[in-house]
Amino acid sequence: MIQIQNLKKSFRTEEVETLALNNVNMKIAEGEFAAIMGPSGCGKSTLLNIIGMLDNPTAGSYKFAGHEVSGLKERQRTSLRKGNLGFVFQSFNLIDELTVFENVELPLIYLKMNKAERREKVTKVLERMKIAHREKHFPHQLSGGQQQRVAIARAVVTHPKLILADEPTGNLDSKNGTEVMNLLTELNQEGTTIVMVTHSDHDSHYAHRVINLFDGQIVTESQNRAMGAMI
């Protein structure tokens, strides 16, 4: 699903140029659950942003489902993201002015789905995430775990091929964190590819493969033998 070759990303300010990613090569197969790990500032989030088409690489190639996406314009990237990618963030990133239902409904509106279909899909996903009873609540009325479940519901409501999770348990206690990881694992078992950035060794054990980054380069890759053991 994802093919990355010689990927580079640098940030330039008036005086300094920082190389965030340096010759990254990686492949992620369809249905895989990959975790990207590494110390702060190693380039994890930059890599995830590029995979999520939120950012363009400075050099190198990135193919998503066989299509070259590096160098695409913002408009083209938006249209490719729509329906194909789902995002889960550490800080949940729900829209404060929208209710739980409306937050989850939003990607379907952008896909121009009709109202009845939207209602059906949103209700289904909220029930699955066990948050349907809170559908009329606003984000600030929910606990952190509930907010992250809403964020996951929003990420999966369009049945995306790929879910990108950036420290999904970073703001949660261990009980809620485990719940979130279990949800992601379930989704992966149903066929959704997941790429997750994490600091947590515990969370990384949910992944099939762990990619370790250091100073913008992949330093190690390891398969998780105990895959799913903690579910």
Next chain:
Amino acid sequence: MLKNHLKIAWRNLKRRLLFSAVNILGLSIGLSSAFLIYFWVTDEYKVDRFHANGDRLYQIMEKSTENGIVQIHDGTQGPLSDALEKDIPEVENAVTVMDLGKEGMSLTLRNGVNTFKSEGLFAGKAFFETFSFPLLVGRSGEVLLKKESVVISENLAAKLYGSPNKAIGQSIEYEMFGIVQNGLISGIFRNPPGNSTLQFDYVATKQKFVEDIWTNGLIWENTGPQTYVMLKANVDMAAFDRKIEHLIDRYSEYNTFTLFTRKFTDTYLRGNFENGVQTGGRITYIRLMGFIAVLILLIACINFMNLSTARVSRRFKEIGIKKTIGGTKKVLIFQFLSESVLLTYLSLILALVLVIASIPLFNFITGKELGLRFSLGEIAFILVTTLITGLISGSYPAFYLANFSPLAALTGKLHKVGSVINARKGLVVFQFMASLVLIISVLVINEQVRYALNKPVGFERDHVVSFDLEGKAYAEPQVLFDELDKIEGVVGMGAITESIISEEGGSSTYGLEWPGKIEGTEIDFIIRNVDEDLMKTLGIEIAEGQGFNRELGAPETFLILNKEAIKLMGLKDPVGRKVQLWGEEKTILGVMRDFNTASVMQPISPVIFAYSANQMGKAMLKLQTRMEQKALEQIEAAYIRFNPGYQFNFSFLDQTFEKQYLSEKRILSLGRYFAYLAVFISCLGLFGLAAFDTELRNKEISIRKVLGSTSLGIFKLLSTDFIKLVLIAIVIATPIAWYVMQDWLSQFAYHISISWRVFAISGLATILTAIVTISFQVIRAAVANPVKGLRTE
């Protein structure tokens, strides 16, 4: 999608109360100002546009060259209308109209029992076919056919006879120049609407006027009444003007006039000519007010732009998420525009309330009867203006916010923030600059009007009362004056044929010949007959020679001219010189110091005073200060006793004089209110910005305080940025306002020179207002507990 956008917008509005309140208040004031100005402008545009054949109605104007300057006159020759109908086949109707109101005259009408004084017209037979003044009784082509016919308004019919139907066929008496005329009521017309420049209570026939009252109206060498034509359809006006240009030459060998046409609808709005070229008139004020409306709306729009972009950090997350999950730029632009349009339509509700609340004051200032009538055009204007305002307000924030990359929005690392802060500062500068230009303009107009009202005009206008002389008083004013002389408080009196203020109408002549007159020199002299006391009563000073007095033998053979007349004639040692007035030899008895017969903003006109003791149209009485009321009561009683059956209508000369500045005073009042509003809206925006600025700099303020800064230091730090913007606005506004006002003043012959004090006062006032506006927010931030600020961070 739209529902979703509106939902977010509505929740945002509720949540950000300060932002919403500042914007709704600013936009509603802006919109209500625009609506009020729109009502006024459309009302002005409607003047004279109700005539069914309006597109074919023209006024014949006359052009002459005096001392190398092309002068335009609307007074025409009595026989002109007949010649036009006879010689020019494109003319369907030509009508002579003698508008007594325009000439400052009103007639006393009598039906045997009731007496009324009112203004009216003498007009040609086709008057009611040419103009659309509907007849309630009578047919338009017939009511003015007979010489004695008089058509009266439904108002006058009700006053004189109780009802229109009872009036038909009744005889009516009216008096002009001391002669009683008899008329027969042949028709009743509906009262002319308020938006007609022709205002009249009766129409008598032109035939009566030129055959029995003003017999000079039969000859080509005199001008006076207006001539209007209704042309046949599809006439080429350039060709028509060429055709009539030298028409008078066919009939008069002494003619100095050429003819041209002016659209009848231009009479009201485009009445000014400069050296023969149409240069506008009231249309200038209409454009000015339109410009002010746009400016105020723009200032309100800028508030929305600035406050929206200032609080952009609060929407980073929303923008980032929406873009991440598939919201395109187009969708986001649409969303932000929906928000601004929703807010503007909410402001519309308050704007309509403000319009309804301020209509009485607005009508009082403009002298109109405007109001929300919810006509189709009005509704369309209100809705479209609101929509456009919403779109303009939202445009900048929409394009700015929607342009962020999703990553930049999510991380809050925006490189464009610096440039938008500069743009925001630029917009604040624009707001204050526009407000300042308005304030400075209002101050300059105020100074000019005050100057005009107080400038010595060359005669006494305070405590001078003027009234018409009719009946016995017209024929023998001196007998009446002997009676009035006995009244305590009357300190002087004189008589004059027509008003001394030329704006009120009156005679002028080209008929003066003098030794050494260069051939082709044409001077239009204002001419009045006066008695021997008029100049003394009005305090008009003699510069050379002497005034009229009782010791003079045959005073009718003398003339007194003003200095301007002598200057234009090029006469040296004028006193004692023989001149010819209308072919009769006269001697120059004296030269008067110049005085203004029109607004002091106009140049001095050449004036001739001839002598007459009887047949005078107006009396002028100088009253003792603080005795006016008592004296007037006695004057009225004496007049009615002397002249039974006539009404006593008086006016004070200073008030008549001030009427000339009515339009300037109205514009001044309107301008003043709108300038205040512009400043208020600008300050609202500044208040909102100060609130956001202090909030954003909360951490900085706290750190500075922890490090030892005083509250005063913080106050200075925060307010300096805003004051700098106002100072820049002052620097830009000053030359613009100076240029605009210098241009406005240059149209007046006498005007003030703009003082630096005007700029200093308005600049200081603006700085003070800005300081007061931001003080609340800035002081709150300056005295806040720094620990709280750091904890929040």
